[in-house]
Amino acid sequence: MCPSTERDRERLEREIAGNEYHELLRDLQGGNPFFRRFKTWADVLAFMRNGTSSDPQKDEVLRPILTAHATDQNPRLRTILLAIFWPGLESIHFKKRHWDPEDPDELWQNIAWTFLEVVCRIDVSTRPSRLVQKIYNDTVYNLHNAYRRAWDRAACELNSECEEPIRALVGDLEGVNFVLLALREEKEAAIQRLRTHMEAGRIREIDYLLLVGTRVYESPLAEYALEIGINYQFAKKRRQRAEAIIARFEEKMR
Numbered sequence: 173m174c175p176s177t178e179r180d181r182e183r184l185e186r187e188i189a190g191n192e193y194h195e196l197l198r199d200l201q202g203g204n205p206f207f208r209r210f211k212t213w214a215d216v217l218a219f220m221r222n223g224t225s226s227d228p229q230k231d232e233v234l235r236p237i238l239t240a241h242a243t244d245q246n247p248r249l250r251t252i253l254l255a256i257f258w259p260g261l262e263s264i265h266f267k268k269r270h271w272d273p274e275d276p277d278e279l280w281q282n283i284a285w286t287f288l289e290v291v292c293r294i295d296v297s298t299r300p301s302r303l304v305q306k307i308y309n310d311t312v313y314n315l316h317n318a319y320r321r322a323w324d325r326a327a328c329e330l331n332s333e334c335e336e337p338i339r340a341l342v343g344d345l346e347g348v349n350f351v352l353l354a355l356r357e358e359k360e361a362a363i364q365r366l367r368t369h370m371e372a373g374r375i376r377e378i379d380y381l382l383l384v385g386t387r388v389y390e391s392p393l394a395e396y397a398l399e400i401g402i403n404y405q406f407a408k409k410r411r412q413r414a415e416a417i418i419a420r421f422e423e424k425m426r
Contacts, residue, residue, distance in 0.1 A: 177262065177280055184255045188213045188248075196248055200240065206232040213252060220256045225304040234303040238296050245292075253291050254284070260308050261287055264315070267395065271319045286315045312399050362388045369418050379414035382407060 272279035370380040397407040
């Protein structure tokens with residue numbers, strides 16, 4: 173854990189102990205009986221940080237907060253959500269440190285910003301349950317998309333910088349990076365192959381996403397299972413079964 177994030181966490185928890193935040197808690201208690209068990213926001217944090225993320229009672233805490241936030245966009249509610257999810261965001265910061273190894277502080281800021289964007293967009297009327305997993309997974313997914321765009325821009329800039337030396341060596345080939353191009357085409361072909369099996373009904377969408385994530389993009393299976401909120405052994409068996417179905421079909425076609 174970065175010392176700076178630890179200080180920020182302590183500051184955040186001191187802030188939500190103030191009177192303005194206590195009034196928010198009383199407002200939520202008025203319309204949501206589940207909240208009446210909590211005397212302070214510290215009690216809420218303790219409850220949310222205990223047990224598993226799949227505990228349905230945690231939806232009873234998050235749903236009223238997110239509903240109230242969707243109504244008035246009160247920044248104090250975002251502060252409370254940030255405090256609730258702080259351990260999860262620290263987990264992302266540790267697991268994805270290789271995305272920005274040279275600037276962990278920048279990675280942390282990007283995680284926090286992405287999390288707040290997810291919170292502002294979530295619609296509990298369409299996703300009333302498993303809210304912890306939804307917010308965590310969307311934060312990881314959107315953060316990866318943001319970094320992927322940055323990596324793509326960096327690759328384009330690198331290609332531009334190397335274009336003239338490449339021209340001098342191999343002639344007028346428009347500075348094509350054949351390695352990156354071949355890798356991209358290979359991945360696109362693999363994704364299309366898996367999509368064909370999904371659309372034909374041989375594998376389900378969950379299997380398609382599992383294979384794309386762990387085989388095409390080479391995310392470790394244990395890490396992928398944790399990010400989407402499923403059991404590792406369950407994910408392992410699904411992947412084995414899906415790959416066996418595909419292998420049998422393709423062998424038959426050959």
